[in-house]
Amino acid sequence: MRHRKYPFIVGFLFLPVLLYTVLVIWPYIQTFGYSLTDWSGVSPTMNFVGFKNYTALLHDDVFMTALGHNLLLIILLPLVTIVLALFFAFMLNVGGRGGTGGIQGVRGAGFYKVVFFFPQVLSVAILAVLFEAVYRTDGGGLLNGILIKLGLENAQQPILWLSDPDLVFWCILAVLIWSGVGFYLVMFSAAMQSIPKDIYEAALLDGSGRSQTFFKITIPLLWDTIQTAWVYLAIAAMDAFALVSTMTPPAGIYGGGPNHRSEVLATYLMRNFLPFGKAGYACAMGVVIFFITLILSVVSLRVTRRERIEY
């Protein structure tokens, strides 16, 4: 080497590492410290209170409700999204009527892929505003409009969707699924494309039907990808901030209503931090979110571990 290595290394790493340390690593560490204080975020004074914030969280009904909603999302969101995405991916890649090429997808597979994936590129705030209009509580909302048209709903008593405490959570979940399926469909498709066709053809020659092929060949060979998708979706289920904070009442303080029936940890954290001025308490919640995410990733990788199949 003719040139000196170290000035170059330092020169190249200095800016990225500095930026990353100041804006990411240091705040992460600070949060743990702040979560042990009664800091308001506004006043410069803070007192060390030990684990008082954490014990307060345990007795905080709203926090517990929010936690319950997040856990429900963690179970339902990955399950429904992955089942739908797998089914669609199978249909689009190997579910077709063999034509002349042996194994292929149904007709129009390319078109379906483009359409299904589109919600993924819309910013989540656009989705929130869009579905606010879809879920409108009168006949002007798309969903009520369709139901009235089909005669399934009385136009005089339209369904209240986001303002109905029993429905609001499911409305949010539906939007999450609606927007997520396309992405995982494309992800599974890519994985299915890499499965050698002769495996499918052998199954076909042995007289295997469509569902048998799906359960005996596709699923086992895609297990790695399914696992990855599961972890992503579980992490996404811990968020849901953008949708809940913009779509649900009360407006202006990060939603979560009616009556906290759509509250998630992220919205409750933000409300405690900015409008309520409980920075220490919000930090404790941040730490809780972090540990749940960590446990989730580890557990889902452990539980779903299987023999790796080489092909």
Add this chain to the structure above:
Amino acid sequence: MSTKLDKKSTVPEQRSPSSAARRPAKEQRFADGGGVINVFSHGFLAIWAIMIILPLAWVVLGSFKNNAEIGGSAWSWPSHWGFSAFGRAWEKGGIGGYFTNTLIVLAGSLTLTMLLGAMAAYVLARYEFRGNRVIFYMFVAGAMFPVYLALVPLFFMVKNLGQISPLLGLNSYVGLILVYVAYSLPFTVFFLHSFFRTLPTAVHEAAMMDGCSHARAFFQVMLPMAKSGLISVGIFNVLGQWNQYLLPVTLMQQQGSGDPDRSMLAQGLVNLASTSGYASDFPGLFAGMTIAMLPVLVVYLSFQKQVQSGLTSATLK
């Protein structure tokens, strides 16, 4: 967001249709005897496609209606086709300004993310030095943590940066750009690190023998070779930063009455949605949504192959 799965991921290559050998038609088919199932699953695909297209088309159509038509029934049809709602959304609704803000921030953050990310990934992947692993794992670890863990201190960190220079700080373009870059680095470094490792070393060595400096070898030899990886991770970052909502909502609030409104498009649209109820200008809101959707739709449809393969290869790595 990314997870460390010790997998030998096989990123599928784009197969050309001709590579699949054409065989004579077989007697036996998957779908034999599955007529009902076939209709059912085809129907299901079609229904899902309608579920995606219908709301989007309905919003576009809504930009041409008037208030009475939107409020009356979801099935109303615009009585006259005019673009006045778009003008109102752009000017009065502030969508034009929000668009400019978003473009400024994304242009800055994307350039910096790619440059700094590639520099760090390259050095970590290609050079042996003490502390290499520590720095690399520090970057990777960052991808595992949810942003919420850092949110409160981050807010005050950015606020304090504002004390240094008025260009930084809350509700400033540069402040938000730096935050976007910092939070995009873990994934970018992780992805490009594995990419730089796979590139052949011979070209680089030859350049060095010819007296090329380390930096020049990187910019003129390695970066062009890594183009495909840069495009993949670039697309991923564009979508990720375009999609950000939490960070701008936390960091880009007006800090007083004299502070200009530097909201991102996503925030601006939500603000428009909450005010359009009072101002009762729903066509303006629908037009605002259409304006926000169209550029993405156009870009996506023109590059859908790259977007899809870029995203999936980026996440499967």
